Amino acid sequence: MAQFKRVVAVDLKPALLDPEGEAILGVLQHLGFPVTDVRVGKRIQVTVSAEGPEAADRAVAALAERVLANPVMETFQLQPTEGVPR
Amino acid sequence: MSVAVLVFPGSNCDRDAARALARLGVKVRLVWHRDSFRDADGVVLPGGFSYGDYLRSGALAAHSPAIDGVRALAARGVPVLGICNGFQILCEAGLLPGALGVNRSRQFRCSWEHVRVEQALAEGAPVGTVWHLPIAHREGRWLSDAPTRERVRGDGEVWLRYCAADGSVSDASNPNGSLDHVAGLVRASVMGLMPHPERAAEAVLGGTDGARLLTAWASRTGVAS
Structure with a gap:
């Protein structure tokens, strides 16, 4: 089986407060950057090892859903x- | 007949919990997470920083083989108690609802708080009992989506709420911004809480309400002497 690299982005759900983001926002605004969020x-x-690119996508989606992201508070993509070798 | 206190890499309240239970006459043993505890009459997931809290607090421990063992025991009705990081692990594992996010204050909160019993789970801990217990966490803000929140309320899964000394509940007595002021949850035989009862189990530690809580829990295991 071939090796496939994938990138998973995990984010807090939009409705949830992001205390870390809030702290960074405060600093950026203090520095005068026109940041609002x-x-x-x-x-x-x-x-991952997979038969092909589609199988690799499915495998990564499965592990992202089960482990990398917590569906209570996070989404993943x-x-x-x-630039990443397929 | 004994209670197993699980030890994950990065657990650091395991010996405190074992000592507190032993002082109450509970037969207790520390169990490395790779070892078997199938015969346990109760399981404690202690506080700490399992697996360095990498990815999310409790997330990696929640997917370790030891949790399959916890799941099997819980399915048989064996009492399980998650304290602080142990509570985070149980939520990540789906054994308790919701998740624990970063405190509203963004700060690590290390303080003594009052909690009120919302579900009577043993003699000696009726509804309305107020305990004074220490907390020490950065990710202790209980979160859930709206349907889960409603179900938790409807099913009576809120075990403990943060409150004032007189038992009244308000935002002022909520140290981390938890939804519905949740400090602890219960689902069948599985219980979890952010405060540390083992750190309030001897007068020399500043309080003994933790010993009362652990006594009530241990009475459910049938292991207390």
Whole structure:
């Protein structure tokens, strides 16, 4: 089986307060940047063995849903993998 | 007949919990997370920073093989108690509803708080009992989506709420911004709370309400002497 790299972005749900983002927003505004919102997320790169690119997408979606993101408070997205070897 | 206190890499309240239970006459043993505890009559998931709290607090421990063992025991009705990081692990594992996010204040809160019993689970801990217990956490703000919140309320899964010394509940007595002032939850035999009863189990520690809570819990395991 071939190796496939995928990037998973994990973000807090939009409705949820992001205390870390709020803290960064405060600092940026203090510095005079015209910022009105900051949200902090995680970017996780995984390499999986799979039969093909579609199977790799499915495998990564499955592990992201079960482990990488907590559906109570987070969402995840498989990001475009430009620059990342497929 | 004994209570197993699980030890994950990064647990740091395991010996405190074992000592507090042993002082109450409970037969207790520390169990490394890779070892078997299938014969346990009760399981404690102690506080700390399991697996460095990487990814999210409790997230990696919640997917470790030991949790399959906890799940199997819970399915048989064996009492399970998660304290602080242990509570986070139980929520991440789906054994308790919702999740624990970063405190509203953004600060690590280390303080003594009052909690009120909302579900009577043993003699000696009737509804309305107020305990004074220490908390120490950054991710202790209980969160859930609206349907879950309604179900938790309807099913009586709120075990403890933050309150004032007189038992009254308001935002002023909520140290972390938890929804519905939740400090602890219960679902069948599985219970979890953010405060640390084992840190309030001897007068020299500043309080003994934790010993009362642990006595009530241990009475459910049948292991107390």
